[in-house]
Amino acid sequence: MTDSLIAKYNVAGPRYTSYPPVPFWNTTAFGLQAWKQRLTTAFATTNHLTGISLYVHLPFCESLCTFCGCNKRITKNHSVEKPYIDALLEEWEAYCVWLPERPRIAELHFGGGTPSFFAPDQLRRLLTGLFRWADPTDNPDFGWEGHPNNTTREHLQTLYAFGFRRVSFGVQDYDPVVQQAIHRHQPFAHVAQVTRWAREIGYTSISHDLVFGLPFQQLTSITDTVAQTLLLRPDRIAFYSYAHVPWIKGTGQRGFADSDLPTADQKRALYEAGRSLLEAGGYTEIGMDHFALPHDSLNKARETGQLHRNFMGYTTTQTQVLIGLGVSAISDVGTAFMQNEKDISTYQQRVFSNQLPIMRGHLLSEDDSLIRRLILDIMCRFQTSWAVEDWTDAEWDRLTQQLDGFVADGLIDYDETALWVRPEGRPFVRNICMVFDRYLSNQPSVSAKPLFSSTV
Known part of the structure; x- marks a missing residue:
């Protein structure tokens, strides 16, 4: 990959866990009744067929990892566990009492923060409460x-014991210099131990999360980290690009200087080195930033065209309804998005006042749904298709002008109704999706602060 391509395409752009991206949500047109109506409609058509997805955000961490962009609260006070779980169960009950039938949960994910911050008995209480109102598929x-x-x-x-068969462990990087910079002191022995325990207990998909582009990260940091990861042979590996957005995430990402970060060219070299080692080790690249062994369900979903992407990342389960519980959690019902309050105290106060803790949302238009499908196709299958009448003449002229640039760079092929991403174009999949983003194309080209992290 040439340095000129990296320089050309290293711009700020969305990760497209949703379309439209959250900064472009039309919050003024969103309301509680419209949200309930769209959720109820989607639930009624999907619950008895596929079930629904449930995401639970558990935001507490005992120490701050300076690379992290998640919504979290740093505390060593574990008395916060009980009231927070009380709020989660109140929120879930509020949904279940007005849904038309008992929910069937096809997909459940605990994210953070640090879910293992919570004591096992508190997690048991949470799960017992969730399944008081619902059943697994x-x-x-x-x-x-x-x-x-x-x-x-x-x-x-x-x-x-409650049916969890997947677990992911955050590794990031084993280099002690990098760990010092990101405030994540974590020896290989700890990762090896929890991985061994999970296998002994019977987990069928164990994932390790690695990050490239971290401060002080060198090529040897990546090669050594991947080599140690291959010794443990997790079923999946998430190999994420570090998103440096200190203007959004505040003091955590101000813990080191911009000059401590790899350049765009260096960062891409880190990824290419890691990817080569992972593929040589038997892993297949899945979508963007993910790898899996042949037997893993993520790889099988890629092979069968069933791979999906939502606010939880890549998933093998496609449900029409995703309900997010907890502070800052996002729900998706196909035709609408909704995000909960981002402040923990405000979230709990609203829940205990018998209110849904809605902060903002977006009702998708037909145009939104079209572009969302195109972007999901590109993200999950590296190809997409459309009808000629989906574009006005002016839009098609704009699209072809931009797409021709990707063709000239050897990154894609396209015709009047379809697009295919070449293997050489996969590192730039976010840039390719941006061509179709009608919200992004209508934004001013210069902004005081970028809304998104760099694509490379």
Whole structure:
């Protein structure tokens, strides 16, 4: 890959966990009644067929990792666990009492923050409460995120007993210099131990999260980290690009200087080195930033065209309804998005006042739904298609002008009704999606602060 291509395409752009991206949501047209109506309609058509997805945000961490862009609260005070879980169960009950029938949960994910911050008995209480109002489908997909430093065997066993078969552990990088910079002190022995426990208990998909582009990261940091990861041979590997957005995430990402970060060219070289080692180790690249062994369900979903992407990342389960519980959690019902309050105290106060803790949302138009499908196709299958009448003459002229640039760079092929991403174009899949983003194309080209992280 040439440095000139990296320089050309290294611009700020969305990760497209949703379309439209959250900064472009039309919040003024969104309201509680419209949200309830769209949720109820989607639920009524999908619950008895596929079931629904449920995401639970558990935001607490004992220490701050300076690379992290998640919504979290740093505390060592574990008395916060009980009231927060009380709020989660109140919120879930509020949904269930007005949904037209008992929910069937096909997909459940605990994210954070640090879910393993919570004691096993509190997680057991949470799950018991969730399933008081719902039932799992016949073959559910339940997963959670654990910190290798505080995940115990009891954590793993507790969630396994409720049907969890996937677990992901945040590794990031084993280089002690990088760990010092990101405030994530975590030895290989801890990761090896929790990985071994998970296998012994019976988890069928174990994932390790790695990050490239971190401060002080060198080529040896990546090659050594991937080599140690291959020794443990997790079923999946998320190999994420570090998103440096200190103007959004505040003091955490101000813990090091911009000059401490790899340049765009260096960052891409880190990824290429990691990808080569992972592919040589038997892993297949899945969508954007993910790898899986041949037997893993993520790889099988890629092969069968069933791979999906939502606010939880890549998933093998396609449900029309995703309900997000907890502070800042986002729900998706196909025709609408909704995000909860982002402040924990405000979230809990509203829930305990018998209110849905809605902060903002967006009702998708027919145009939104079209572009969303195109972007999901590109993100999940590296190809998409459309009808000629989907574009005005002016739009098609704009599209072809931009797409011709990708063709000239050897990144895509396209015709009047379809587009295919070449293997050489996969590192620039976000840039390719941006061509179709009608909100982005209508934004001023210069802004005081970028809305998104760099695409490379």
